[in-house]
Amino acid sequence: MKPKTLNSKRELALELLKPGDDSKLLTSLNSCVRCGLCADSCMFYKALKEAKFIPSAKVDLVSSLYRRYYTTTGKIAPKLFGAKELDDKMEESMIDLLFGACTMCGRCVKHCSIGVDIPYVVRRGREMLAVMNMVPQSLQSTVDAAINTGNNMAIPEDEFVDTIKWMEEELIDEMGDENARIPLNEFDKEVFYTLNPREPKFFPLSISAIAKVFYAAGESWTLSSKFYDVTNYGFFNGNKVEAAQIAGYLYDEIKNLRGKRLILGECGHGSRAHRWEGPNYLKKSYDFDNITVVELIGEYIRSGRIKLDKSLVNEKHTIHDPCNLVRNGGLMKEVRFVVESSVSDITEMTPYGEDNFCCGGGGGALAMSEYNDRRLKIGEIKANQIKATGAKIVITPCHNCVDQLLQINHTYKLGVTIKTIAEVVADALVISK
């Protein structure tokens, strides 16, 4: 049974499934047997209890297309082999489930009996939707802002500079030292630092916190006033050309300012997109250090460049592990080393670390208003985890998680405070003068 003739956009989308040199994709598409072990690993299925939310069902959307267009059995007897056409109904399901019901947190991968990289398949599905211009508008708008202005909140450069100067004045005041600076556009610095635009726009306390840490460490550092945005929503919208353009902004700017180390601010997906995907997007290896600020702070503590007194804050803390830094980024121990050096009372969530639940706002979900209801419903799982710890302060090294946690704090009346790692480290600093 021959597939129906396709329009050119659908043809382009299906090209992305064509068997070629992507053995990872082919292995994943061919090996999921829909055993369903992944079901209980997924927040969407756990919270909403519909079969369509099971991770293997999301994989099946993509693999059924692969079978229909690229396997002999699927071409001859589609019904028998679970092969499906790329039609309006399929597109609708793909948008709804691959954009609207997956934070690409990767918890399912850890629970898959054969290790299928489910978010990788979801990402390919999103790439297919991207070539068909079917990215949810709210998500695309965040990417467009980054492409057109250099930052995802379209902050004009002069307003960014005013904010940094404002934070600098406060820092000079607090430290009582004219040398407590937040340098802008300086050349040949050891550290080229990056921010999530929500920091200068709405939540600048984390900027003053990290500036305080750099001051205590005597770091030689700078921010760029043009390209400081650590996020890369091109990682989520499935458009690799746009992802590469955004990654290129930071790459070109660190070269321009001749910075020695690219230090990725507290942003889960941004760290992943620049550190692990950046060289792939740009097809070149980076000849500068490309690490997260959590690791940099870890260096300071180990080498004695900063001194911390963890008895300064006595409240009960817990840690929320951002998926892209911990499960998918290998920072579980480093996050704990830094937090345990800064606060004394920590109770872990159950589960935590590599098996931790997503905040519920990952994968671009926070930007996609279309799926707000689902995002808050799955957030209840995280809310219950936090409640069970009895903690008053939740620490997380990701601004996207911070925002989702703020919302579930409000929705589920948790009564907690959310802090970044820079903030808890800054609060524990012992600065000798």
Place this chain on the structure above:
Amino acid sequence: MAKLEIDGRVFDVDGDGFLSEPGIWNSEVAALIAKADGIETLNDKHWSVIKIIRDNFEANGNAPMIRKICQETGLKLREIYELFPLGPARGACKIAGLPKPDGCV
């Protein structure tokens, strides 16, 4: 398009509860949105923040930087976060009738 019903009034909103038509906003609408978010009464400090956000939106089409809000109201950052527990974006901008800002908010 979603609907938000507060005290018998129905508004068209996006999935996050931001007004779909910022033009229908007035102080009564602000008070209703605030109520839906758990702020029973808007005090003078709330209003000073809301006014700056709204004026900036009408002049420039976007939300002001938090620096501008702090400097023009004379409020401290932490006060603003206390006044609007959902933060300046999901809290204050929503009450001021703006569309949801892009990015991680």
